[in-house]
Amino acid sequence: MAETKPTATASVKATSVQTKKSSNAISWLAPIICLIAGYLIWRYIFGNADGFDKPDKTGAWFWPKHQNPKPGNAIAGIYMGGIIIPILLGMFLMVVTFSIERLLTISKALGSGSIGDFIRKVQYHLANRNVDAAIAECDKQRGSVANVMRAGLRRYKEMTTNSELSTDQKVLAIQKEVEEATALELPMLQKNLVFLSTITSVGTLVALLGTVMGMIRSFGALGDAGGGASAANNLAVGISEALYNTALGIGTSAFALIMYNVFTTKIDSITYGIDESGFTLTQSFGSLYK
Helix, strand or coil: CCCCCCCHHHHCCCCCCCCCCCCCHHHHHHHHHHHHHHHHHHHHHHCCHHHEEECCCCCCCCCCCCEEECCCCHHHHHHCCCCHHHHHHHHHHHHHHHHHHHHHHHHHHHCCCCHHHHHHHHHHHHHCCCHHHHHHHHHHHCCHHHHHHHHHHHHHHHHHCCCCCCHHHHHHHHHHHHHHHHHHHHHHHHCCHHHHHHHHHHHHHHHHHHHHHHHHHHHHHHHHHCCCHHHHHHHHHHHHHHHHHHHHHHHHHHHHHHHHHHHHHHHHHHHHHHHHHHHHHHHHHHHHCC
């Protein structure tokens, strides 16, 4: 009976890539804290009674009905924009929070130094068949590309001493290791970006809701007051208060969109580096160990 050559799946050890453990606490805790903080800012800073000619003295806790913001007091005017304002403030704080969190995570994923220079150094060491020096470069770089490259290099090193598999099977084993390492790195880079993309779309709609509610209140007050200069003045003030919702919502959405695009651009550069690292390993092994 003819002998059959062992397959890669039968002879190669299981992947050495370790699953990364990460906490999801910030994903559900941060939005709650930001919304609470938004309400507190709106209620106690923007709604400070000192900013109004006729503050509500009834001691209302949730939403004091202050009237007539003092001239030039824009903060008190924002408070008069209504109950949608604290929601928009909470969304703005979410953008700030998740932008800082993503900035720290992606900065760590980029590692130290240029990704392009790092890959060229690894290519140089592999061309000289110095795998240990290539792994040392990964330890220096310490980014996501380096993590994927390190996992592939360890399997690369194993394959150089493996006499049971063909070159094609060894290359497939290296590719599999790189793919598994990549599958663990990419989700960490994209985590929580959904909050930024959602606020980009929803922020303007929430602001529009606040504006419409403010306009309804303004025209309702106009109808109650009847005609005259006083009614027109109240209408103008009410419209300006309602438009604070629009301004805050558009500003929040624009900020979220900018940060989302910045982070996706950085992630794309890391993804390209990971793809190039996998190509480097398989091409190097295929050409040097035929």
